[in-house]
Amino acid sequence: MAHGRGGLEPGCVIHSDRGSEYISAQSHDRIDQLGLRQNCGRTGSCFDNAAAESFWALLKEEIGTRTWPDRATARAEVFTFIETFYNRRRLRKHKIFGYLTPAETRQRHQHALAA
Structure with missing residues (x-):
């Protein structure tokens, strides 16, 4: 992925x-x-x-660490956490990272490589 x-x-x-x-x-x-x-x-x-x-x-x-009703539900919750929160909204709370989300950090890095 x-x-x-x-x-x-x-x-x-x-x-x-x-x-x-x-x-x-x-x-x-x-x-x-x-x-x-x-x-x-x-x-x-x-x-x-x-x-x-x-x-x-x-x-x-x-x-949390709970039991989900099935594997598909567990996968969906983990995917949602990673894609909607972790990569897009969670700020990297350190000035060295510019207080950006991981997605913003990757975008800046790719832009710098293209330049």
């Missing part, structure tokens, strides 16, 4: 922890097909995944 919606260029790095879903052969093959590079954090180092851990904490805080 990040590749399709975010317009990731070949060679972009996909960073994750060492969860089985990220280090599986299927995931590795897909990353290769997209021309991306994979990077995994070190085992036991929370500093390698600070941004990812921050995202998961925010997701759990906002939509």
Whole structure:
């Protein structure tokens, strides 16, 4: 989804922890097909995944950790959180990021590359 919606260029790095879903052969093959590079954090180092851990904490805080009636409902709620709140309305509350949303940050970056 990040590749399709975010317009990731070949060679972009996909960073994750060492969860089985990220280090599986299927995931590795897909990353290769997209021309991306994979990077995994070190085992036991929370500093390698600070941004990812921050995202998961925010997701759990906002939509909770409950049982949904089915997988489709859970996916829809997570998608809505990411696409309508996290990427488009949540401000990155730090002056180094210019107090922009992630979508605005990406747009500025792509504009700077085009220039």
